[in-house]
Amino acid sequence: MERFYLIVGHVGRLELLVPHGVKLVQLRIKDQPKAEVRRQITRARDFCAVHGAQLVVNDYWDLALDLRCSFVHLGQEDMDNADLGALRRAGVHIGLSTHDETELDRALTQDPAYVALGPVYPTLLKKMKWGPQGLERVGRWKQMAGRTPLVAIGGLTPDRLPGVFAAGADSAAVVMDIQMAQNPEARTRDWIAACAPQVAPA
């Protein structure tokens, strides 16, 4: 799985940052009319196709199906409402959020493309009922997830990545560290460099 996983809130951001080398990007639109969400997903789908990036549609599994997108991310509550069978029949890959062992067990029964664990560190993006999970828990999740790839999310920054990958994460997802950066394009490149596997000197 791609080690760098960018999450953006608007297709304009996706178009700005993907050309810097992003290969896995989630469009996470909140609080917009559905017609606007549809427009943005369509634009993102076409832009990612041209740039060889994998688009992940957050929440809007129905639009993803309708617009022939190939990957969705769903939280536990999203799963309650989604037609997982229809997604599966359409060959759509599904990434799932998890925060505790009950959620992880439930997620793994769906044979997802990945499970995400968060928030690994405190996050400023949204209020959550879970405290920081920490790196030990990343390691535990990796063991329990077996062959299912593990995405770490929440409060991640480039300097935290060595620990996150060493603990067992296959991929690291980010919102605010790039969204709030003075130079988001440069910060994206920093992330890509920090996510590159480290080769031991000969």
Ligand SMILES: Cc1ncc(COP(=O)(O)OP(=O)(O)O)c(N)n1
């Ligand atoms: C990679 C990744 N992990 C977790 C989430 C969170 O999904 P969810 O719990 O459904 O919350 P919202 O993002 O919809 O607010 C995610 N989007 N991506």
Ligand SMILES: Cc1nc(C(=O)O)sc1CCOP(=O)(O)O
């Ligand atoms: C959207 C989201 N979901 C999480 C989870 O734990 O499920 S943590 C999170 C926020 C990620 O943003 P940042 O990189 O700014 O902390």
Ligand SMILES: [Mg+2]
């Ligand atoms: Mg959601």
